[in-house]
Structure formats: C-alpha cells, structure tokens
Amino acid sequence: MRHIISLLMENEAGALSRVAGLFSARGYNIESLNVAPTEDPTLSRMTLVTIGSDEVIEQIKKQLNKLIEVVKIIDLTEGDHIERELMLVKVKAIGDGRDEIKRLTDIFRGSIIDVTDKSYTIELTGTSSKLDAFLQSIGQGIILETIRTGASGLGRGDRMLKL
C-alpha cells in the first residue's frame, strides 16, 4: 500500500542523506521525498511517499525512528489527513487547442501562469492522484515538461506532528 510518512528532523547537514541512504541500503521504495525547514529553523520536515507491504512499512517506520537526527514521525495515511502536491506543466498550446487546455485547467481548478504564442504553463495543486488524472486528461502528446514536488501533507484537526 501507498503510505505518506512525515518526519521532523534536526535541520543538519547530512540528515537527508541518512534517510536516502537508509532507503537504498535496505531496498525500500521511495515514490517521492521533499524537505524544507519549519517555522522553527532548527527543525526540518520531510514528507516521504513509499509503497510496501504492512511488514515493510512497519520496518521503514522503525528504521526511520532509529536515525539519530529524526525527532518524530507520523504515518499520515494511518488516519485523517490532507494531501497536496504542486505540479507545473508546460504544454504545447496552439490554435483550437488553447481553449481546450484552458477549459480543462479550469475544471481541475488549476491556473495558467505563463503564456507564449506556442505554450501554456499550468500550475496545479491537489492530491497526487488528481495530478495524475489531469496529466491523463490533457494527453501525453502535448506535454513539453512537467515538474512535481511530490506529496506533502498534514493530519486533520488535532492530528499533528509537533514537538
């Protein structure tokens, strides 16, 4: 199953490579990973998306907790949570296609943030599967470039990852 794991860790050089190293050394999957400092600059928060059986996910969480720089972790997918990913996608936009792309972008509540005579750049946020769906709708043929941040998330309501 797909899991979104959030971690708070010491904002120190090398912490990221410990997490990345752990995943490659133990043969775990990483779908996506992002990290940035939090409101407390001594801490960074990482979001990891991984896929594995219950046993593997259990080990992943234990191994992450074991890293000295990891302060706390939460498996967002274990309870109510909000998931968001940001995507920028540049598409070929010429002739009639321009309207069609605009309409699709509106349906998905995205916005066009850069325009040239041949292309649009669209910004879209949502769950990862919503972004997948958008890419599918718009069709491989006209996509020039995409960049995605990977999923981030927070627990709903009182579910929090805090010290």
Place this chain on the structure above:
Amino acid sequence: MTEELTGAEITIRCLQEEGVEYIFGYPGGAVLFIYDELFKQDKVKHILVRHEQAALHAADGYARSSHKVGVALVTSGPGVTNAVTGIATAYMDSIPLVIISGQVPTAAIGQDAFQEVDTVGITRPCVKHNFLVKDITELATTIKKAFFIASSGRPGPVLVDIPKDVTQQKAHFSYPDSIRMRSYNPVINGNTKQIKKAAELILSAKRPMFYSGGGVILDNAAGVLTELVELLDYPCTNTLMGLGGFPATDKHFVGMLGMHGTYEANMSMQYCDVLIAVGARFDDRVIGNPKHFYSEDRKIIHIDIDPSSISKRVKVDIPIVGGVSQVLKELIKLIKASKEKTDAIALKEWWKQINLWRERDCLKYDRSSRVIKPQMVIEKLYAITKGDAFITSDVGQHQMWAAQFYPFDKPRRWINSGGLGTMGFGLPSAMGVQFANPSSTVACITGEASIQMCIQELSTCKQYQLPLKIINLNNRYMGMVRQWQEFFHGNRYSESYMDALPDFVKLAESYGHVGMKIEKPSDIEGALKDALKLKKRLVFLDFITDQTENVFPMVPGGKGLSEMILV
C-alpha cells in the same frame, strides 16, 4: 571564564573526562596535532597498532570484554578506509566504540585534497551515528554525544571526523556532565501490560524455551537471566553472540542453536510452544528457513531494546521494547508473586524429550584419531584453563569448534565476530582484551588463513609485551569454505587450499615470541601446559590438525532447524 584550548587539546581533555584508559590508533598528517597532545600527557595511553583495522578490532575487544566504550584514532583517507572493516564489524555486533578520525582542513574539503575521503559518507551505513565537526565550539559537546550515543540504547560505533584546522583553532573548554538529545531517547523500561501478558504466557507454557543472545551480554543481564531460568526450571539456548549469557555447564543449558547449533537446541527451538527471545535478533544463521520455522505453531515473546529488531524476520506475539535487565527483573517479580505455577507435568515430559535429543550426542568425534582433531585441542584448552580464560576467535571452522567445545559460564569471555564474520578479528581483538584484563589468560583460537589477515599485530604484541596464547588450528585449508565446497559444490575445492604457508614457529620467533608446532594428539596437553606456564610471553601454538574434519551438526542453507546434517 574557562581556559582557551586548541581543538587537539580539547579532544584529549574530552577523552580524559570520559575516563578513557586506552586509545588504539595510528598516526598521520591530519591527526598530528592530536598526537602532539597525546605526547604531552599520560592519562590516556595510546596503543600503536600496525594497521588501522587492528586498531578498531583492539578497541572492540577491549569494549566487549570490559563493558566500557572502546576508542580508536585514525588519520584521514587511507587511515579511515583501513578502519572501515573494523567499524562494520563492531556495528554488526552492536559494540560501543568511539572513533576519532582526522580530516583534511575545512577549506580543502571537497577539493580532492591529499588523503581526503568522504569519511562521513563512507562510514554512514556502518555506524550508529557519525559527525563532522566544522565548528570548534561544537567539538566538546559532539564528543560527549558520541560517547552517549555509542553506549546507550542498542550500542554501536560512533565516528567523529575532525578537520585538521579545527584541531589547531582555539575555544573555551567545558565538558558537559550529561547530555540530552530531543531526537534520541532509547526506551529502557518495558511496557508493564506487555510484561504482564508475557508472565502469564510463560507460566502457561507446556514446552517452553529461552533463546538468548548478545543483548544479554551487552546489558550485563547474565545474572538476572540465570535467576529467571532457574526459577522456572525451563531450558535455555544461546546464540553465538549470547554464549556466556547463561552458564553453559548449568543443566538447563541445551547448547548453542542455529546453523552449527546442537541437535537438542535446534529441536527444542523448532518444537517449543512458548519461545522467550531475550536480546536476540532471529538471525538467518539461527532460525534457518523461516517458512520451515513457521510450520510449527508456537507463541513468541521478544524482549529487545531496538524496536526494529522485533518482527523483522519473524512475527512475534508479545513484543517488549526495553532493556533486558529491567524487563527480566520485572518478570521475576511477577512470576514470584503469581498464583499460577508452571505446569510441572508438561514440563517433566518436555525435559524427557529434550534429554532424548541430548542422547543423540551430536558433538561426538573420533577421540582415538592419530591426527590431531581440532575439537580435542579446544577441550584440552578448556580443561587446562579451567574454563576461565578469555577466548577470542577468527572466522571459520575453528570459530564454531571453539563455540561448541569451550563451555562459557561467564559473560564477556567469548569474543568473536558473529554478524560480519570478519577474518582477521582474532589477534587484534585479543590485544584489546588483554589490555582490559591484564592479569587474565587470553587465548586466540584461529586458523592458518584467518591469522594471516592481521598477522602484523605480532609486532604490536611484542612492543606491549602481551602474553597472548595463539591457538592456530592449522588444517591447510580455508576449512569452512572447503566444507561448503565438499557438501554443496561437488568436492571442487576452488581456491580454498592454503598453499605456501609460512613456518609459523619461525615467524613467531622473528617477532620475538615463542613458537611451538604440535603434530601428535598426545602432545596437545603438554604443549598447552608449557605455553600457559610462560606467563609473560606470547606463545604461538601451531597445531597441525585433520585436514578433512567438518563442523557438525549443520543446518544447510535454505533448510529448517530440524533438518540438520549430523555425524
């Protein structure tokens, strides 16, 4: 205001504050300022090895035999890469070490400078944690953290990489008494409810079994474990790393289990109905094929300080995260206070079964052989040292025979590389053991292949007058490799013959030691006695042993515990 010291001075002061007696190391450019400070004091004694791998193994042997943190000092680049095998060895067996390594000056990092390697990167997968100290004001707290992390929770090696310019800069020195880290809080006390559930299950068992490992040794819990096992009158087995954690001459002991474990230990492990795993990690050399292990129904209680050891390879019913000592003490209290008693009738049946398995006499060998049987050398060593020596070993058949034929009654007497299986460990680790236990007999049981991997340390032994007894079980083969080739590769002994061996007697003599060559079974005892009488000398005993002897029992790879090959 506190005094201003250089980074090198601070490093040594930290070691002094930690009460470090010995530091095992080898100098080089990046650590010259640290060596200069070592020179100016005499509290921390530096032991000069002949190869950095040996510095690590010596610090490791020191730690294993003394329950203190072992400390090593190496230079940047090749100093570190040479040390990696030793670091990984300690990591796999959870041994507390602090390694200080020199690094090129901060400004040169990343420039492919002379003797630069990415030490933090290279060692990351085989340390519990590591640090690169770029700021002199963080040096003392970093070293404090290193000792704290290495010795708490599940122990392990921690490396502190110090760039050369940091050892020259100055800062105020004060050493913290204690340290708290918000990101690191190992759990010591087991969950009370879980312990209660465990006590109930233990008392309800019909075919119980204690399976204990290195965690018992690491936590100094041998006494508590013994008390609990005797209180219950249950059988107990040890892993290779757990030997000495329960007295091997006690009637409840069924021997080591696993690939080369005894018939009775492996059968009891397979057919027990309640298994109490104590500081052991269900290694693949211990349970054999997991599917086969699952084919019998049993409930498992697992006590371990590292949650990631639990349900990693085998799913358990009652996990207890905590220190062995603390949890076992709680269990003893609960069991003593409980109205429930053990099932005496079922237990009697179970012991009857175990004693039948014991009668199989799985460790028998030809005692009337005309060539020296390696097992006999170890049995005689046991008799002559009255079972009270510290024994280190290398890796191979000799290691297994040592584990099988030298029953350890006390913890920290059996020093070997179990997890990584590092040939070359035996001699340097014995040096560390001897430093920690200067008046004890320390013997290194080795093979002619393994001993050559760190043979240069005979020179260190001479310099420091270490009276080790080296028992070389010389079968002219990488015996363990040859055994696998005999069993699983159609007797094709590909590259496992040890040709062009040195004359070990002359070799020992050229290093200034005593050498003996023993070729007849009738000479074993005399030679050992003579060697042990030479209390101040290192004696290298080269026993010419049976070339074709194999280690039995053996659970072949992929097979289950009850599918042993027996003699």
